Amino acid sequence: MFQTGKTKVALLLEALEKSYGKIKALHHLSLSVEPGQIVGLIGPDGSGKTTAMRIATGLLTPDNGSVRILDIDPFIRPRQAKELIGYMPQRFSLYPDLTVSENLRFFSDLYLVTKHDRIERQERLMKFSRLGPFTNRRASKLSGGMKQKLALMCALIHTPSLLILDEPTTGVDPVSRQEFWNILRELAEQGIGILVSTPYMDEASLCDNILMMYEGRIIGTGKPEDITTLFPDKLLEIRDIDITEIKRKLQMKYPTLSVQRFGDKLHIPYSDEEQFETIKSAVPDRTQVNPIKPGIEDTFVALMSKPNITADYISEESG
Template sequence: MSEAAIVIEHVARRFGALEAVRGATLTVERGEIFGLVGPDGAGKTTLMRMLAGVLRPDSGRITLEGIDVAADPERAKTALGYMPQRFGLYEDLTVDENAFFYGELFDVPRAEYRERVTRLLGAAGLAAFGRRLAGQLSGGMKQKLGLVCALIHTPKVLLLDEPTTGVDPVSRRDFWALLYQLREQGVTIVMSTAYMDEAQRCSRLALLHAGEVRECATPAALKRRLPGALLAIAGSDPRAIRDALADAPGVQGTLLMGDRVHVRVDDGGLRGPELEARLAERALAHAPFETVEPGIEDVFVALVGGAA
């Protein structure tokens, strides 16, 4: 049997004149946490909705656990759990009532339901909140309840569309702890994210831009593909530093990172002194340059083009 949980072959989807996804081809192996990374409008949500069978592709084919999603979406739904950006919790129902509703929706046998929901609510830290209305939960707790509901029928594949957007850092950490537990249990996870620190936790990443898959590899492999060297410069006016260096010879891209500027150059040893001189000419105070390891955000900007 193939180790692929999901196979996406030349998939495209158009909305009028907008080509939201163009010729996407990807394979997701069983037990992976696979990340879709890209800016707003890159096609992440459209691709996720096609994986879930909510949208039909205009062309191409998606198979999930050997099931053709477009040809047999109802059968595919039994193998997957889908948590969209705005998960459909019922805020006037309690935690227990929401979980029960999704158990009934997926025909979970009553004899198995209680054990499953007790285990899932316990793992999510929600066991003590069964009688609380979903509308009274914090953002992070709502997301964890959404995950419980998406898992109530023990899917083999879990699809998460930016599940931690707007969630506080502690809740994000707890959410990721749950994802790691699921991976250990053999669940395949596909998630889209706008957080680059989360992207680095994925087994592999697909970088999407303007509806196309530009790159697909492990985070470490993507970092190795970054051309040239990466210099970090800290100063009191990082925007002015970025603007001063953006068009300097040998500079291939710049990116603001808090109070620092990441500058991608063709040759760190050669360009470092030149950039120092340029900043001195403009009287821009800064700390000494450092050569740093690129992050996923640096790689994304370099590979898809543009500066930020």
């Protein structure tokens, strides 16, 4: 009943609950990933992204709720489910003392990929990832970006239908990050469902769907171009050379005001023109104050402070 159209949902998490002792890591978490869709999980450390992903891969058992990988319950048929998943953990987790091709070979062996298929796929993946010249290099001797690409190749060698990537680009240089996302987009076009977590808001905009997570809950969801409509107020931006001083003054004068600093700018939500004028009059004349469109990060911050306006993703989708 949760399927959209005829294709099976690549990943469906329903009403997951998970606690570590007294700490509740997941509160009634639900999400779905369609085949060919890139779903981005964004949220600060400790918001439950990794826990949700580890439950999806079968590494953790939820206290409550259900998991389906292409309609398969991984806790009833773990083997079948595991064959459908490609997983890249947050930390680089390949054998550093094995070469690029030995790592690929080992992981293809684990999934019982035939020799013929392996050779063909390895060639294709090497070209695709441009790791070709480094086939015989030890994994420990690769750069950060190359390591992540190799990890992705190892997760792909058994042609999974669902990719689960936990912060795959953390600590990777901007060029390699761009390359990595190009690869993800190509994979999605081949029909693979991708669940990816990221701390980078700019990467969130490359997803098909964004799930904002905070304290084990999904606090907002939508397409990157739509999700900012969840921003409850209007937003203004203040630019000045001495932004620290202005922030301090504003917060002293209006303690209830939510003032967020982005580099040399301040973002402040406001409700109406009157409030806009009040803020403007509170800063020096030289300071620029302009209304702007809220970004993903503004939205996240706004929703974070009001965690109860949770948009229920599943019920929206299934109607």
